[in-house]
Amino acid sequence: MGREIIRGVNASASSRARCRWVAPALLPVINLALALLLSAVVVVLIGESPTRALWLLANGAVGNAEAVGYTLYYATNFVFTGLAVAVAFHGRLFNIGAEGQAYIGGLGVALLCLGAGGWPTALVVAAAVVLAAAGGTAWAFVPAWLQARRGSHVVITTIMFNFIASALMTHLLVNVLIKPGQQSPETREFDPNTWLPQLHDVARSLGWEIGRSPLNLSVLVALAAGAVVWIYLWHTRWGYELRALGHNETAAVYGGILPARTVIVAMSISGALAGLMSLNEVMGVQHRLLLNFPGGAGYVGIAVALMGRNHPLGIGLAAVLFGALYQGGSELSFDMPNLTRDMVVVIQGLIILVCGALEHALRGPLEAFVR
Amino acid sequence: MSETSLLVALLAAATARGAAPLVLAALGGLFAERSGIVDIGLEGKMLASAFGAAATAAVTGSAWAGLGAGVAASVLVSLVHGFACITHNGNQVVSGMALNITLSGLTAALGHAWFHEGGQTPLLGPGARFGPIDLPGAAALAGMPGVGTAYRELVSGHNLLVYLAAAFVPVVAWIVYRTRFGLRLRAVGESPDAVDTAGISVSATRYRALVMSGVLCGVSGAYLSIAHHASFIRDMSAGKGYLALAALIFGQWRPVPTLGACLLFAFADALQARLQGTPLPLVGVVPVQLIQAMPYILTVCLLAGFVGRAVAPRAIGIPYLKER
Numbered sequence: 001m002g003r004e005i006i007r008g009v010n011a012s013a014s015s016r017a018r019c020r021w022v023a024p025a026l027l028p029v030i031n032l033a034l035a036l037l038l039s040a041v042v043v044v045l046i047g048e049s050p051t052r053a054l055w056l057l058a059n060g061a062v063g064n065a066e067a068v069g070y071t072l073y074y075a076t077n078f079v080f081t082g083l084a085v086a087v088a089f090h091g092r093l094f095n096i097g098a099e100g101q102a103y104i105g106g107l108g109v110a111l112l113c114l115g116a117g118g119w120p121t122a123l124v125v126a127a128a129v130v131l132a133a134a135g136g137t138a139w140a141f142v143p144a145w146l147q148a149r150r151g152s153h154v155v156i157t158t159i160m161f162n163f164i165a166s167a168l169m170t171h172l173l174v175n176v177l178i179k180p181g182q183q184s185p186e187t188r189e190f191d192p193n194t195w196l197p198q199l200h201d202v203a204r205s206l207g208w209e210i211g212r213s214p215l216n217l218s219v220l221v222a223l224a225a226g227a228v229v230w231i232y233l234w235h236t237r238w239g240y241e242l243r244a245l246g247h248n249e250t251a252a253v254y255g256g257i258l259p260a261r262t263v264i265v266a267m268s269i270s271g272a273l274a275g276l277m278s279l280n281e282v283m284g285v286q287h288r289l290l291l292n293f294p295g296g297a298g299y300v301g302i303a304v305a306l307m308g309r310n311h312p313l314g315i316g317l318a319a320v321l322f323g324a325l326y327q328g329g330s331e332l333s334f335d336m337p338n339l340t341r342d343m344v345v346v347i348q349g350l351i352i353l354v355c356g357a358l359e360h361a362l363r364g365p366l367e368a369f370v371r
Numbered sequence: 372m373s374e375t376s377l378l379v380a381l382l383a384a385a386t387a388r389g390a391a392p393l394v395l396a397a398l399g400g401l402f403a404e405r406s407g408i409v410d411i412g413l414e415g416k417m418l419a420s421a422f423g424a425a426a427t428a429a430v431t432g433s434a435w436a437g438l439g440a441g442v443a444a445s446v447l448v449s450l451v452h453g454f455a456c457i458t459h460n461g462n463q464v465v466s467g468m469a470l471n472i473t474l475s476g477l478t479a480a481l482g483h484a485w486f487h488e489g490g491q492t493p494l495l496g497p498g499a500r501f502g503p504i505d506l507p508g509a510a511a512l513a514g515m516p517g518v519g520t521a522y523r524e525l526v527s528g529h530n531l532l533v534y535l536a537a538a539f540v541p542v543v544a545w546i547v548y549r550t551r552f553g554l555r556l557r558a559v560g561e562s563p564d565a566v567d568t569a570g571i572s573v574s575a576t577r578y579r580a581l582v583m584s585g586v587l588c589g590v591s592g593a594y595l596s597i598a599h600h601a602s603f604i605r606d607m608s609a610g611k612g613y614l615a616l617a618a619l620i621f622g623q624w625r626p627v628p629t630l631g632a633c634l635l636f637a638f639a640d641a642l643q644a645r646l647q648g649t650p651l652p653l654v655g656v657v658p659v660q661l662i663q664a665m666p667y668i669l670t671v672c673l674l675a676g677f678v679g680r681a682v683a684p685r686a687i688g689i690p691y692l693k694e695r
Binding site: 042045046047094096142146150151152153155156157159160161163164167168170171174175299302303306338339340342343344345346347348349350352353356357358359360361 | 409411451455456458459460461462463464465466468469470471472473474475476477479480481483484485490605610613616617620658659660661663664667668670671674675676683
């Protein structure tokens, strides 16, 4: 301990300043490179060329305006779930339940849209934001309360709540909300006045032509959510309390912070963010409630939060990267039928492994190298 | 009367078949968690093994080679978990989640590319999988009412891995409570400093525990693809790894209660498959999904302390840093 202080004093100010930004900026790049390298091994095992696969993937993700639109549409989902996981991470809480929270958020949105046939669109959108967030919060609140008041570990309870959400929604879609006289378990299509406007329609009304894609106004909600999370974490008392709790619970309690209340507030906000993801899928694209519509976005959020180092700016960048992987991955499977979109899931898992679980293995040597 | 007894026997047999993979995976998780390593990677290990076993059995035509390959694949995944969590003090939950996601993608991607059947492996012939074994006397006792039916349906006629799962329960209990390794395993999960002070390597003990977890999850995964089914299907573990984890917690990290939890969860599933819309007295038709969600709801209630109290090993989830 003493030696480190002395070394810190001796180190020149410039090298310390460099250390502060180089590691956060460089680490995600190195992590991504490592994950891609490991994935390249898998591509070779499958018997395809990794360089050609990477080129096809990049081209499929950003090759034309339409592809960029799809990339940003996927990224919108991942901004919401990434922010959700990141908020919890700041309090050392691991919210694996973003998937289930998004699912229940979608239930709130769908119930509103089914009943809001004659409402003006602006009113529906405002109400949907509230209900999506409320649904997500409701599903995060129980694990949060159990963690805060009864000491049950939030990791296990949020996993369990994902399964419970899945069972609940299957029941509702198969037996209650299903459109009568139809085989597949989904609701009827919502009335058009409840659809979130697509961005290419909005742009056309302003005189611009952009490529057709599912990208819709929820992307603006995502940007706003990022800003709100930044303010919450670094410019409010609640955010300060959460970060203090995450750094050192003993010190936080000594400073007068109530851990239970802080945990419940943070997890509720986390759930609300996850719930907002349903705006994009349910209200913006599908215009109906589908079985399993989150499609794993909650788990992608873990990778996005880790890679974006739990900062809204980093999460935005990481979400676009994952959007590009998802969009590029589906294009890739057209050109290389041997490579399915499961490859993207592999890359996602490897990124969580190298960014999250192996972070100490890389950060130490890198910081020593930069210094 | 005989119809009822047959029904009960069939239900019990279905419970045994459903519980086998849960028991194997949960006992694997028991080793890891008792050593202080959170093991939410059970799901990923089962998938790795299910794929490795089915792919190898399809190529070689031997069930035993398949079992070996499945166990090897699962142990490898377990060692990656150890490398991240023990060698590099990584977050154990993040590592487990990463492995689950990676394996879910990897097994489907490799299966699709190697066998061209949409992520599935080819159907296995009789020699390439573990078929049902008729125990001696099943035919002789068939004539006896009650006992004969019970013996034929419940005790006899399962595949080898079901009997193996049953045998593992006392074996694991013996290892954990009656051997030197078991003592060190429990100590390292409760108080690693004390173990370290006694001159025993915390890392080595935890790595051994993870290898044991890999072996048991390997048998569990092989059960799915080359004993219960006859091929690998993408994401075929379908949450069984998490269910096994829930059973482990429900069983308070002890072998015999864990077996009980697995049997309870498997019984609920067997009952659900048989009831399917049949109205029950007093409550009417219970939604299938409610019965499916029951294990998870029960586990949450247990964790909350509403039914009993789950006390985890004290050092679980905390990386052991020697210099302090």
